[in-house]
Amino acid sequence: MTSDGELLDELLRIAATGGTEVEVVADPAAARPRWAGAPLVLVGVDQAEACLRARLPHRPHLVLVGHGGSDDLGWQLAELIGAGHVAVLPPAEPWLVDRFADTVADPLARTVTGTGRVVSVIGGRGGAGASVLAGGLAVTSARAGLRTLLVDADPLGGGLDLVLGWEELAGLRWPALTEAEGQVDPLALARALPSRGDLVTLSWDRGALLALPAQAMAATMDAARRGRDLVVVDLPRYLDDPAVIALQATDRAFVVVPAELRATAAAARVVSAVALHCGDLSVIVRGPAPGRLRAREVARALDLPLTGMLRPEPGLSRGLERGEAPAATGRGPLAELCQRIVAELTGAATAEDTEDAA
Incomplete structure (x- = not known):
């Protein structure tokens, strides 16, 4: 979930490296129908405050992601939206590749x-x-x-x-x-x-x-x-x-x-x-x-x-x-x-x- 075009391009490239297809939404209203069922959700820092206003429920496997230069990116904001991880790009790119790959590697996800x-x-x-x-x-x-x-x-x-x-x-x-x-x-x-x-x-x-x-x-x-x-x-x-x-x-x-x-x-x-x-x-x-x-x-x-x-x-x-x-x-x-x-x-x-x- 992001309306930041530069961040989206980076995440699409990282997802492709991890062998994962993703659904892209720009804001919480578009994310709401998919929020509970997705195995992994990444929220761009540009949409974190909008998530708070929309009162989206806390869920597992939620990652707040942004660029290293963002002043608002941090654990305090992540805790408010219920994110379990903060991914700062570019240093977190290898970790994100692994997270995307995990959604594909799970044998149960492939067979059911x-x-x-x-x-x-x-x-x-x-x-x-x-x-x-x-x-x-x-x-x-x-x-x-x-x-x-x-x-x-x-x-x-x-x-x-x-x-x-x-x-x-x-x-x-x-x-x-x-x-x-x-x-x-x-x-x-x-x-x-x-x-x-x-x-x-x-x-x-x-x-x-x-x-x-x-x-x-x-x-x-x-x-x-x-x-x-x-x-x-x-x-x-x-x-x-x-x-x-x-x-x-x-x-x-x-x-x-x-x-x-x-x-x-x-x-x-x-x-x-x-x-x-x-x-x-x-x-x-x-x-x-x-x-x-x-x-x-x-x-x-x-x-x-x-x-x-x-x-x-x-x-x-x-x-x-x-x-x-x-x-x-x-x-x-x-x-x-x-x-x-x-x-x-x-x-x-x-x-x-x-x-x-x-």
Whole structure:
């Protein structure tokens, strides 16, 4: 990331020497969609202050780079943007060549492709049903034969393993992964987590609340995209750094909003925050509508496309209390909506289906 033409020319030459292809962006706005997923990020000193203003989350393998004559280049600025290294050119050129070469030399990076898709779900207000929708999407995806990972990004949500009825299943939860960083083996991650068939989940437990480092989320999302066909993320309404990293890795996000006036007003604040980090955002409206507020009116108020509406499903809550995973039977309004969304994500939906849903 740099708008300094002279610095860019030097970095392109160094990258070529290290055998690495690079993506070039001029500012944080252009970098944001790629920020979490790139194995290595170099920020020119000319963009360091812009990174601070953009509040890009801290991530591993971030290097602040500039020329030896720059007065602003130093560790204080690097610490502010979360850079682990400062590279002053020309003396740091051999070190940078090695860093570029490392991104190519890693055998795991060559053999595992990052083709998995990431979808995120967030509630427009508390109790909107976002966690249940996230669980339903993950269950439906696995039923369709997709290798699926359900990620619980909400440390205050009570644990997504409870939504699935998996609280007794053995496997690691987030507290055991707080030290993860760098590149994580996707197969090792999947084997370590609670799973049934093609569905794997990474959940919070009911222990003491721990801070999740942004690096741990970045490493997890990178491994998930490389090792799974579909990743479903349940996001908190308050976007901390790990949640922002998950959003930046997201291909499509859904905000769940009850069909109520106050819920719509609350969702407007959530949408404004989410839209900064994910460009493909749509709304799912959940009934009932006590004031007869229509789904299209909610979508219009939020200025978002309408993905669908969830009709009341009395048996769903009873099933969740009995430990039954949402959408597990493949029947009911939730299952039908999840089936359509998964079909659209995998390209199985027809244009007519999509038009009818809109």
